[in-house]
Amino acid sequence: MKLSDYIVHFLADRGVKKIFVVTGGACAHIVDSIGQVSKVRDIDYVCVQHEQAGAMAAEAYSRTTGVPGVAVATSGPGAVNLISGICCAWFDSIPALFICGQVNVSELKGESGVRQIGFQETDIVGMVETITKYAYLVTEPEKIRYHLEKAFYEAEHGRPGPVLLDIPMNVQHSEINPDTLEGFSPPLTAQTAGNDTLSVRSQEVIALLQQAKRPVIIAGGGIKFAKARKEFKEIAVRLSVPIATSWSALDLIGHDDPLCIGQYGVYGNRGTNFCVQNADLIIAIGSRLDTRQTGGQGQTFARGAKKVIVDIDENELFKERLIATRVKPDIAIHADAKDFLVAFGNALAGVSLPDFASWKNQCVTWRTKYPAVLPEWYTQEGSVNAYAFVKTLAEELAETDVIIPDEGGNLVWTMQAFEIKDGQQLFSAFAHSPMGYALPAAMGAAFGTGKRIICIDGDGGFQLNIQELQTIRNYDLPIKMFILNNRGMAIMKQFQEVYFDARYEASGRGYSWPNFARVAEAYGIPAMTVYNHDEMRAKIQNALHMNGPVLCDVMVDPAQKLIPKLVADRDAEGRYISKPLEDMAPFLPRDEFNANMIIEPLEGRGEKKSSEIN
Known part of the structure; x- marks a missing residue:
């Protein structure tokens, strides 16, 4: 079988139906194989006008189907044009596969020290190594199954993300025997907390809930990526606690749901920010609590609350080098959102929780009092x-x-x-x-x-x-x-x-x-x-x-503003001082603002660069 045909059959076997392409000499064998295989399999290419668009389309295909999107580009400028779309998938944790054509193996510059040997030769693997989970130049035809299987595994397991395979032209048209190809064996060691650990951690979270008076669940996009919508909704109903969402989790809960209090953050809804900032317990699931959500100064975010943070990426839980922006967890749970929600649901069986009705009513009052559209x-x-x-x-x-x-x-x-x-x-x-x-x-x-x-x-x-x-x-x-x-x-x-x-x-x-x-x-x-x-x-x-x-x-009115918005003041020394998340512009009268604060009000403080709070 021709190797490029094998690639297309492999993708079809995994449910890929559309591949976004801009053709070129270095990827022509792959594109031709897509066309030929499309006659017998439910898979075909989509011709876009620019590789960047193809990469972004593939990323969105993944978001909407649950199947990793695929984009194909030629070597050099075609491959480089993919990079912004790869970044989209990397930073938002979207599984996607990018396949680039490359010059023949005999034309690769290798370690020669020259800049280029083959026409349009570009080291795309070196360029994208920091924004992919796996990037590899495939020079051995007999390893194609291994690299495809590993790429798909890396894209979909752990914290999802993009992968890239760079395949030289002579490798693409090589003849292979599919029955003798070496496969990839996934690692056996657990990368996140096991069931026993999650059970113990769940009991710790329940203990905090039983002591809380003003809990808020922060739902993040990790819940969607873990395919845990059902489990999340079951937990939400069981806890009956106000739910704030990050932007990427907006569609997890309907606007009219009685537990929904809206989106919080630098450009969040004012009422939602009051809910989050006045909480005494935050349970953040699948949200990395980035600076657009917390306001850039971790110590002022929900400062009166105990914080439970569940994240599949252990680096996001601690962020040791980012002292100013870090939100320090009281309970850090390194787990897939679905695994945690299942364990947490099991732990809640037969547990009696406080009635948070008065707190929910207060959150509804804030949300109603400060609508997004006047x-x-x-x-x-x-x-x-x-x-x-x-x-x-x-x-x-x-x-x-x-x-x-x-x-x-x-x-x-x-x-x-x-x-x-x-x-x-x-x-x-x-x-x-x-x-x-x-x-x-x-x-x-x-x-x-x-x-x-x-x-x-x-x-x-x-x-x-x-x-x-x-x-x-x-x-x-x-x-x-x-x-x-x-x-x-x-x-x-x-x-x-x-x-x-x-x-x-x-x-x-x-x-x-x-x-x-x-x-x-x-x-x-x-x-x-x-x-x-x-x-x-x-x-x-x-x-x-x-x-x-x-x-x-x-x-739209050219003078249209974006409000409400978190802003910064400038002190006498010219430093930008960030306001805490609850104090958004346009500013409320101080008596009204103070009346909304259950915790002690805090004036904006702490040096920040303007670019960090724009």
Whole structure:
């Protein structure tokens, strides 16, 4: 069997149905094999316009199917173009396989000291070793099964992530005997806590719960990646404790669920931040508690609470070198989220817990008192209020829709105002956060699910992968694109107002944008423009009801702010002093703020660089 044929059959055996490609000389054998195998197996390639888009589409395919996404690129520039998408998978813990063509083994520079021998030769393995779980240059044809099996194992086990195989052309077209190929044997040693340890730890958590008066569960994306939605919901019902989510876990619990208190963090909801900061017990499951969630100073985060942190990555539990930002756990549990939830559920059998009804009512009061979308925003004239638009869009969507915001202002507006429904899926590349992610990710989700995909973008980010409109049109994908167009870089402008006296360098001055509706129409995609609130809901409905792709250009007020938001003060010495998470801008009157604090209020303190709290 030809080795490249073997690769495609291997992928088909593992449930991969779509492979995202940009063809090239060094990967031509693999692409040809995909085409040939597609005649007898349920697998085929998708031609994208740029390798970066292919990588991001593969990552989103993985998120929506549970099967590692796959992208193929040629050597040199093709392989290098994958890197931003690989970063998305690495930082958000998404299993994905990236296959690169490479020059013939005889043309590899090896240790010669020269920069390049073969045409377009590039050491892609060396470039991506720090952002992959496994990266390998396959020079021995008889080892292909071993490397494919190891790559899939590494991608899916432990903390998931991307893997890459670099395969020279002569290896691709080698003849092999599949029956004699060496396989990969997974390690037998446990990498996380065993059942006995989890049982003991669960009893410790129960003891803290029995003493608590104001517990909060923080749900993170690790619950989704562990395929533990069912177990999480069972625990949530059993504990009947308020649940705050990280952005990546927004779709774990419906907005209308009585236990849901919303999203917390630097760009969280004000009411949710009051809940988290006033808690006396935090149980964080599958969340790394990064600085966008905690505010950058670990010692001020939920400072009156005992903290239980469950994470599959032991490094995330301790972060010994990151003293300023570290949230120190009182109980650190190194475990897969699903394993912990199962053990915790077993330990809870027959256990009596306190009634947290009054605390839940207080959390509901805060959430109701400080809504993400204020009533007066709906009366805005002459342009569209981004928060009002996102909430209206959410109201019109079905429970089967997949929602993908991009990065920057449109992401913040979406995460603050979107009211998720049970059954919906919402995600972005939250950690790497590259502009231009949403459009190719929407393609991957469309191929992975066949569902209607809602792509929420900005006028800046949309231009970074605008060429993929051709892919969307070519495959007639059911992607509804909503561009929150404020004719500038909103999140950067707000940053520049705080730190650069409103000098809008490159976010206003020099920045430009096209007529997106005309661009879409040039690609053969129907388009419309929303100018004001009077036509907002009707045009949303029109876009959603159209078959195939459609673009909707939404004219957002150029002065639209991102609020509420954690900010920093500057002291007499010029240092930036971060506010604690509960004290968000625009600031509440001090009497109202103090009335919301159960724990002792704390003025913002501690030196921080502006870039760490933007």
